[in-house]
Amino acid sequence: MPLTAIDRTTFVPVYWSAVIRLRIDLAYDGGGFYGWAKQPALRTVQGEIESALHRILRVPDGDVDEPLRLVVAGRTDTGVHASHQVCHVDVSEDVLARAVGHMDVPPVVALTRRMQRILPPDITIRSITPAPDGFDARFSALERTYVYRIADRASEVDPRMRGFVLHLDADLDVAAMNEAAAMTIGLHDFGSFATPNPGGTTIRDVKTAYWRRIPSRPLIGNDEAMGERYRTPAVESGLLCFTIVADAFARNMVRSLVGGCVQVGIGKRSLDWFAGKMATPLREGSTGPIAPQGLTLEHIAYPADDQLAARAEAIRAKRTL
Template sequence: MGDRRFRLDLSYDGTHFHGWAMQPGQRTVEGELATWLTRIAGTAQPVRLVVAGRTDAGVHARGQVAHADLPATMDAAELKRRLLRALPPDIVVRRLTVAPPGFDARFAAIWRRYVYRLWDLSSHPDPLLRGMVTTKSLDLDPELMTAAGSRLLGLRDFAPFCRRREGATTIRTLLQCEARRVADGCGTIELTVRADAFCHSMVRSLTGALVAVGSGTQSMDWLDEVAAGPTRAGSVTVMPARGLCLEQVAYAPDHELAQRARAAHARRTLPAGPETTTGPVDSDDCGCGFEG
């Protein structure tokens, strides 16, 4: 009967994983999933997974999405039950379904939403949550951070905030960049960053820049100068992985999935500039597959 495509919606605590991508001798999210999918499916070759966002070591996910092509005889509900029994407790498959035609976890996504969580001097840290939040010995102003983030919205080259990869573009469309202090009893600051795609370390670098402005350490003019630079800015701190979580991946309607996947492979250009990439969008840093 051949194969059919399955969609997996999953969450994981990234603390003890060396990122998403399978690596020899390292414990990774993809490695755990592929091992158990291969065993359960009984395939001769290891199951290959395609993911929406290839998170880095220590980065968490609440709304990660992946797909795998498995024997058509597999029942989605039974496969989910068996995975829940087999997988370690720091990975949970929340939903497993037969994917609609044209679905691609990576290229059919229209945006990805990350949240970076911070405690500052006004916060009341909960030690039980310390693996999910970064503590800064500073007073942070979420409104000032949001004002700074608004200056970066839209289609632009995010090279100053990315770890460049050969042949990959750093042009992205940043749709949202907002900070707020939430009423969680801890006074946690959540920085929400949403974009069509992210390049490597982009969210953590953006967070570092906005923390610098929000603490008064740097000015808005400094941020403008950094953002206008042609290459990665050494003055921007890349924040620790533990505060970052992939919260949500959004997809085109079912009838537009194939069209969206084709469009995601297209070359990216800035409106008034020359072509700046030699290949498709390498789309979450965490490009399209990185953690940000």
């Protein structure tokens, strides 16, 4: 049947909901997780957060139109902690509005409050904000900072900190460990201390790496007038900490570098051995990762908003030496 003039001009309007990218800043105690990345039947940080998003926004798991899939700045391994992790998620504006419910607040504020309430106590949402144009939690990042904490024989072992500090019954040569750490600074292939992702490399640019013992300092200040009873040491006083900053890290890279430095520090390996491993990027048994509980992701740095997209584009290129 031919269409009439009215039929030809009649249409059903289609309404498109804008997609909003949200930046999520968070922290977690990694002791109860099998790492960041979502895995079937295993408890992971990504799995817990995505599950909470699906519940709050009433989106079925596996929805192809609204996957609520997180992209993270750095995927931490099993047992590794984060005091400041960053991820992003894309969500439709109308779906995000479901977080409001009976609250008289903007949708992002409502989502933040509900996430803070629903997540388990070993995950803390620090903030959720609309991401600026060009932001990618993974590819826009300039650098990541990790700290590995050790209580050795020169430290006072505090049992309250066993979840995020490695206890070693050993005397460590900190000067030798710093000589080893200095070899890692710059652009290198860390193939002796890391494994690449599929299609990736182990080439990374380390900005700084050093060992330092946290000085003993009073918990509440050093005012003589306050008296001796106020001179309780801060909780980290005396710990030996390895701080490393790089543009990115390959899998197991930090823990393996710590393990190598510790072998030098206890005299099991020489500085020449460490230099050889840096010069020849070949993975073998002597450069495996140390225990995970001492490692914490402390900071992610990003460029100015107008440089986010350019940074993301540049970092996607495969690295070479």
